[in-house]
Amino acid sequence: MLIGAHVSAAGGSNKAVARAEEIGAECFQIFASSPRMWSAKPITDAIAEKYASEMKRTMMGPTVLHGKYLVSLGAEDPELLAKSEYALQTDIAASNKLGALGVIFHPASHRGRGFETIVDQFASSVRKILDNEPGDSLLMLETSAGSGDHIGSTFAELGTLIKAIGNDRVAVCLDTQHVWAAGYNIATADTLNAVMEEFDKKIGLDLLRSVHANDSMRELGSSVDRHENIGDGLIGTAGFQTLMAHPAFKRVPFYLEVPGTGKSGPDKPNIDRLKAIRSQVFDG
Ligand SMILES: [Zn+2]
Numbered sequence: 128m129l130i131g132a133h134v135s136a137a138g139g140s141n142k143a144v145a146r147a148e149e150i151g152a153e154c155f156q157i158f159a160s161s162p163r164m165w166s167a168k169p170i171t172d173a174i175a176e177k178y179a180s181e182m183k184r185t186m187m188g189p190t191v192l193h194g195k196y197l198v199s200l201g202a203e204d205p206e207l208l209a210k211s212e213y214a215l216q217t218d219i220a221a222s223n224k225l226g227a228l229g230v231i232f233h234p235a236s237h238r239g240r241g242f243e244t245i246v247d248q249f250a251s252s253v254r255k256i257l258d259n260e261p262g263d264s265l266l267m268l269e270t271s272a273g274s275g276d277h278i279g280s281t282f283a284e285l286g287t288l289i290k291a292i293g294n295d296r297v298a299v300c301l302d303t304q305h306v307w308a309a310g311y312n313i314a315t316a317d318t319l320n321a322v323m324e325e326f327d328k329k330i331g332l333d334l335l336r337s338v339h340a341n342d343s344m345r346e347l348g349s350s351v352d353r354h355e356n357i358g359d360g361l362i363g364t365a366g367f368q369t370l371m372a373h374p375a376f377k378r379v380p381f382y383l384e385v386p387g388t389g390k391s392g393p394d395k396p397n398i399d400r401l402k403a404i405r406s407q408v409f410d411g
């Protein structure tokens with residue numbers, strides 16, 4: 128189980144590696160391009176080469192790219208849908224070029240149309256993206272906190288989408304804060320066992336390929352997406368101990384997306400907290 132964090136890729140993806148190293152991360156997540164703008168520049172050969180040598184120097188674990196917040200595969204507007212498909216396709220191309228594990232994206236909203244209405248459209252969009260960008264990179268659907276009309280706050284919805292897509296390059300990123308907000312109690316052993324049994328039944332544990340490790344500012348089932356530093360929230364140190372001890376997470380990389388102790392994003396203190404929990408779990 129590797130412990131990493133979201134870091135800035137300002138100045139090029141190669142620059143992210145030293146930032147991850149500096150805070151003690153063993154793997155990292157970056158935005159392949161600006162998450163709040165549609166524009167994206169392809170990764171140049173020069174950047175990809177520098178990135179590869181930095182990865183080799185630091186022996187960093189698997190990198191994941193986070194997709195744009197604008198992406199909406201459940202959109203009714205054909206222009207928004209086309210832009211979303213193109214953005215994800217560009218991110219998959221970047222992931223392939225860097226040899227990253229894949230791209231994590233938000234299933235976003237069905238915008239009041241109802242989940243059942245968007246399943247076919249969503250699935251055919253994902254198939255198109257993956258067909259247009261062959262390679263090893265995964266496309267990972269992120270669990271959502273469940274506010275408004277958001278898709279993917281239940282394992283059943285994610286499982287339905289993944290079955291409809293029918294492509295083995297599709298997987299899941301479990302965000303600990305989002306599933307907590309969606310009402311899945313991952314913080315105590317009994318309830319966590321039931322939650323992961325449900326995940327296995329509806330999605331399949333083999334499709335759990337990355338974790339966003341975030342504590343929660345808000346209560347179980349609140350549907351509110353508010354990340355807290357590890358141990359300072361309602362999942363708590365004991366909750367993360369329980370989670371990390373569960374066999375489902377043993378080979379899955381963890382990526383922090385927490386506010387930071389000094390408000391400067393995922394930082395070394397949070398990495399150290401998770402590492403301390405990991406050593407308690409695995410070294411007794
Ligand atoms: Zn996300």
Ligand SMILES: [Zn+2]
Binds near residue numbers: 302304305353354
């Ligand atoms: Zn979140």
